[in-house]
Amino acid sequence: MTFDLQLTGKRVLVTGGARGLGAAVVDLLSRLGARVVTAALSAPKHPIDGVHYVAADLATAEGVRQTWEATTRHLGTLDILINVVGGSSAPAGGFARLDDMEWTKALDLNLMSAVRMDRTWLPAMIAQGSGVILHVTSIQRLLPLHDATIAYAAAKAALSTYSKALSKEVTPKGVRVVRVSPGWIETDAAIAFVERIASNAGTDYEGAKQQVMQGLGGIPLGRPAKPAEVADLIAFLVSPRAASISGAEYTIDGGTVPTA
Incomplete structure (x- = not known):
């Protein structure tokens, strides 16, 4: 007996899918039979056969628009949206090193990219009465590292709160919203x-x-954690096997957070 996640033919968009966790998610979903589009700043060195790659800066409204146009041409509408894109390039040195530009960069990449993607795709999901949105947050929403990633941590905390509020609004309309909160991933x-x-x-x-x-x-x-381990959790949560799960956040950190 196999545990079929019933993802064959599902139309999926993964943000940040060219490397790291996003690439692991793209690889797994494509092997499970999903039709996958992924958007990132650039294509990976080793593209996966059957996956459609879109080069776009998702920290900008224009990049989200480009992704929507390319994905619509390739898939039409979506069944699943997985927002993986995120990260931090802020300098070390604590809060005083982070000027307005650094804060804006962190918020645009880690919060507003997901907000804009959701705003773009949710109307069609609501119209069809089904869909899944998954946001990748971070344990830094609970254990912020102040030296360099305070803005990143704050943005991920905001993403978590936004996701919960969104789930309350759209779950009754047929769209599940779930969150995965990883710790350190060995990308x-x-x-x-x-x-x-x-x-x-x-x-x-x-x-x-x-x-x-x-x-x-x-x-x-x-x-x-290994990227594939986190991807396994994500694949289950976006699958029909998890049809009764919405609004929840799943921590995958090897026990790093004392309580969650």
Whole structure:
């Protein structure tokens, strides 16, 4: 007996799907038979056969419009929207290093990209009486790291609150809204980050990884999550198998957050 997620033929848009967690989500959903479009700043080095890639800056209203036009041409409307895009490029040094521009960048990428995407696609989902929207938040909404990602953490907290409010409004109209809150994910970018720490500290990768985990207050599981592990959770939550789940937020962090 197999646990079929019933995603074959589903029309899916994934934001930030060129690398990291987004790429893992795109890969899994395409293997499960979904029809996938993904938007990111640039196409991946190794595109997946059958996936349609859109180059767009989703931190801007224009990038969202470009994505809507390309996705509409390729899929028509959507069954599932997965907002993965996010991140931080802010300098270290605490709150005083973050000027208005840094705050605007963090909010546009981590909050407004999702708000704009939802606003674009929700009318059609409501009209068809079905749909799923999933937002990727972060445990930093509960455990903010003040040195460099305070604006990122605040934006993800806002995304979480917005998502809950949206679920209250649109779930009665047939559209589920769910959230996934990851901790540290061992993406290629995270690996490169740890390697830089190792080089600067004169230690090896495993030693630097332990330093990062200690900085997070410890990960009881003893390691960060793999992108594929988080993608598995996302695939289940957007599938018809999770038809009664809406408004909830699922933490996947190896036990990092003491309470959630």
